[in-house]
Amino acid sequence: AQRxxxxxxxxxxxxxxxxxxxxxxxxxxxxxxxxxxxYSRQRLQLLLRHISxxxxxxxxxxxxxxxxxFHLKKPFAQEEDSAxxxxxxxxxxxxxxxxxxxxxxx
Amino acid sequence: xxxxxxTPSNKVTEKGKYVELRCDPISGHTxxxxxxxxxxxxxEFLIYFQGTGAADDSGLPNDRFFAVRPxxxxxxxxxxxxxxxxxxxxxCASSLLSGGRVYNEQFFGPGTRLxxx
Numbered sequence: 001a002q003r004x005x006x007x008x009x010x011x012x013x014x015x016x017x018x019x020x021x022x023x024x025x026x027x028x029x030x031x032x033x034x035x036x037x038x039y040s041r042q043r044l045q046l047l048l049r050h051i052s053x054x055x056x057x058x059x060x061x062x063x064x065x066x067x068x069x070f071h072l073k074k075p076f077a078q079e080e081d082s083a084x085x086x087x088x089x090x091x092x093x094x095x096x097x098x099x100x101x102x103x104x105x106x
Numbered sequence: 107x108x109x110x111x112x113t114p115s116n117k118v119t120e121k122g123k124y125v126e127l128r129c130d131p132i133s134g135h136t137x138x139x140x141x142x143x144x145x146x147x148x149x150e151f152l153i154y155f156q157g158t159g160a161a162d163d164s165g166l167p168n169d170r171f172f173a174v175r176p177x178x179x180x181x182x183x184x185x186x187x188x189x190x191x192x193x194x195x196x197x198c199a200s201s202l203l204s205g206g207r208v209y210n211e212q213f214f215g216p217g218t219r220l221x222x223x
Binding site: 004044099 | 151162197212215
């Protein structure tokens, strides 16, 4: 069963526009959710985790248990945000979504 | 300090051959993970080590896949009788705290791109 769903393969926005990368998960308990990012020619790295309720590089993500979602948002996208973004669920092991490629156009 | 390293960066082999992929985790990290990433997909969990022992190997697709971590540091993923479907990027990650339900950060290596002809 697919534990983490990222419905968009590609998301293109213009610089300065708001961006939302969608993530839905399937888990009945208390989830541990993360967003990982992979910039071009770099390795996968942690962007943020829901437990920290932090904002990293202007990105935030709110856990909505009712909708089983953990969407990633940024009010004003920058060109340097262009990358692959993966949502991940951890319970005993990590389940990754298939990823969304964010393309921020100048 | 040095991050997670993986060797080789690329491996091309023929169907039916045996391959070994190596992962050097960050020094002191007790947890080590192997993932497989196929084109257009996210990383797929294979196996997780806590120290020297495999705490969870439920992601290994079949008995052609095996991984070891004899001294609790370097790990080797071994694939026997390779098939074309094994072609993928194999990622390794390590973390300082134990896996499972701990809010630990995984640090990923650059991956090994395996191509089976």
